[in-house]
Amino acid sequence: MHKILIIEDEANISMVLKVYLEKQGYVVEQAYDGDQALDMFAKGKPSLVLLDVMLPGIDGWSILKHIRERSACPVMMLTALGDIQYRLEGLTGGADDYLVKPFIGAEVVARVQAVLRRIPQVWSEEVVIFGNLRIDYTAREVLLSGQRVHLTPRDLALLLFLASHPNQLFDREHLIQCVWGIEYEGSDRAVDLAVKRIRKSLAAWSSEEGELETLRGMGYKFRAKACSS
Numbered sequence: 001m002h003k004i005l006i007i008e009d010e011a012n013i014s015m016v017l018k019v020y021l022e023k024q025g026y027v028v029e030q031a032y033d034g035d036q037a038l039d040m041f042a043k044g045k046p047s048l049v050l051l052d053v054m055l056p057g058i059d060g061w062s063i064l065k066h067i068r069e070r071s072a073c074p075v076m077m078l079t080a081l082g083d084i085q086y087r088l089e090g091l092t093g094g095a096d097d098y099l100v101k102p103f104i105g106a107e108v109v110a111r112v113q114a115v116l117r118r119i120p121q122v123w124s125e126e127v128v129i130f131g132n133l134r135i136d137y138t139a140r141e142v143l144l145s146g147q148r149v150h151l152t153p154r155d156l157a158l159l160l161f162l163a164s165h166p167n168q169l170f171d172r173e174h175l176i177q178c179v180w181g182i183e184y185e186g187s188d189r190a191v192d193l194a195v196k197r198i199r200k201s202l203a204a205w206s207s208e209e210g211e212l213e214t215l216r217g218m219g220y221k222f223r224a225k226a227c228s229s
Helices: 011-023 034-044 060-070 084-092 105-117 153-163 172-180 189-201
Strands: 003-007 027-031 048-052 075-079 097-100 127-130 133-136 141-144 210-215 219-224
Touching: 003 011, 003 034, 011 027, 011 105, 027 034, 034 060, 048 060, 048 105, 060 075, 075 105, 097 105, 133 153, 153 172, 153 189, 153 219, 172 189, 172 219, 189 210
Parallel strands: 003 027, 003 048, 048 075, 075 097
Antiparallel strands: 127 133, 133 141, 210 219
16 A cells, blocks of 8 residues: 655645545645654655645755655655746656646646556565665665665666566566656667666676676666575
8 A cells, every 4th residue: 555645735735635645545644844744754654755845944855855865755746836947956856756736636646656656566575685786675775785876766766677577678668668657758768878877886786696688679687596585
């Protein structure tokens, strides 16, 4: 059961979102200011955060930065600020989606579902280990020789997806649909660039245990020996 944390100071908007999300079976928690939001995020470990920009106390940009320094939890920004500058600031700051008020509750639900579909949920184990590479699916955290590997949310999502299907080949189009989402309109070269960044971050991963393998003209696969948990 997915838990959604709504961080929104306007009680009526927060309540409308809560009603729509609960109708779809989500567990919903609500925070109305920045300080409360940080406390609830730390204690509640939500599956996704709906985050308003203009908040009492700590603002949404600072909360987004705080979350990204500690977690790859998906974040959708909610704001009345429709200028392209603010959208770019949110997306480059690590937000997974951006909605401008006023919005339709059903659209928010659809976008929440789309973002959550990108989160791999294949392993029954919470933690899997490939040699000196440790992947914690609950915390959405990757450790290499005991040190945390810092990846962008999208690169992390790609690694988690591939690691969820070890030794299976995926072409770019499939990876775009599963990780970037069907609404993605950019170049499929984004997959190549993401794999390049991940490989650089995992340079110390023992090649005897596995690698992100490229099959020219075919796609990518997470080649690995049998994992332990």
